Amino acid sequence: MTDTAPALRHSAEALSGALPPLLVAAEHLANSALPGAHGRRRIGPGAEFWQFRPSHASDAATRIDWRRSARGDDLFVRETEWQAARAVTLWVDTGAAMAFSGDPARETKSARARLLALALGLVLLRGGERVGLAEADLPPRLGRAQAELLTMALATEAATTTEHGAVDLHAAPTGGHVVLFSDFLGDLSAIETALDQAANRAMRGILVQILDPVEEDFPFDGRTRFESMSGHLSYETLRASDLRTDYAARLAARKDHLAGLARQSGWHATTLHTDRPASEGLLWLYHALGEGGR
Structure with missing residues (x-):
């Protein structure tokens, strides 16, 4: 296991461990989830x-x-209790753009995405679900050993020169669930193709857009030089504030497009920010997966 794996696992364990109290506060989930592998607290075929x-x-x-x-x-x-385990496939964008943070004291988009993915995976595994990754030759499986493999696969930010990773769901089980973590600020053609393929294979899922608050608020003024995290793109302006209105409109249009793609496929979509508590995002994700059915 890499040097950063224990720290990531500890953070994810702490985050997922805080889920049960949050579920108690969320009335619609209070009777449908438990922190351990003791069934799903849903009526259904089973022996327990x-x-x-x-x-x-x-x-x-x-x-x-x-x-x-x-x-x-x-x-x-x-x-x-319902005992038919779901297969949940997670994908975290490994592109260079995900390494961005607008504040040195704030975690990167990649760090937040990997933390949420692992915490969600741990909670699902404790509930008896099968969890895997789309890009790590790690198909959905049960058990504690799978938690260790997920931890190792998500422990470090991938070093890549491409701005955004390309999702590939060919190994995700037909009829399963998929959760995609990215900023979704690049070319969406690969995402659109993946969603089409998922719909043809009766797969349900969630698009999780992770943004830094700087990307949301665009607090730039005066002379500013913008560079992509990969270093392949750059743009300099003398009056950055003049771009704010157009930028906000384009970001809103991007979010609307993502929401539309999700609706067409019967998926969920959300935007989470790195300055907000990770527990909020985890609760939303767990709730959304619950609404996705079986």
Whole structure:
């Protein structure tokens, strides 16, 4: 394991460990997730007992637990937990653009994306789901050993000279779930192709746009030189503030385009910022995966 892997794992463990209290506060998830591999707290086919509940008029007689019902005058149904593990494939953009941070004291987009991906993976693995990566020859699998492999694969920022990574979902299981982490500020043709392929293979997913607040607010004024993280592009202006309105419009249009792509594919899309608590993003992601169904 690399030198940075233990630190990343510790941070992700801390972040994912904070999820249960957040789920308690989120009413719609309080009864549907647990921190360990103890089922999904959802009614469904399985062997593990979940709870007894009073029977409804629509319940068939074969669903009545007569032993429990014999203790009183009411009839009860025995419910089991859903135990069909999902396959969730994660992809984190390894392009040079993700190494950007507008403040030395703030983590890079890549660091936040990798932390969220690993924390989400750990929570899903604890819940009995299968988790893997799209670009690390790491197909979705269960268990603690998979958590170690995810940690090693996500531990360091990839050294690359390309501005943005190209997503490839050919190894993601048909019918599974996919979570893509990127700033999505580059050419979207590869993303559009991936979403088309995913739709044809009944895959659901989430587009997670990670932005630094500087990229959102464009707080530049006067003479400014802009350079891409790869060094391949540069632009200099004497009046950066004159670009602010057009920049904001183009960024808004990009977000709208991403949201449209997600809707067409039956996916979710969100924008998360590196100056906000990572726990907020993790809760949103877990909720969105829950809404995605099975």
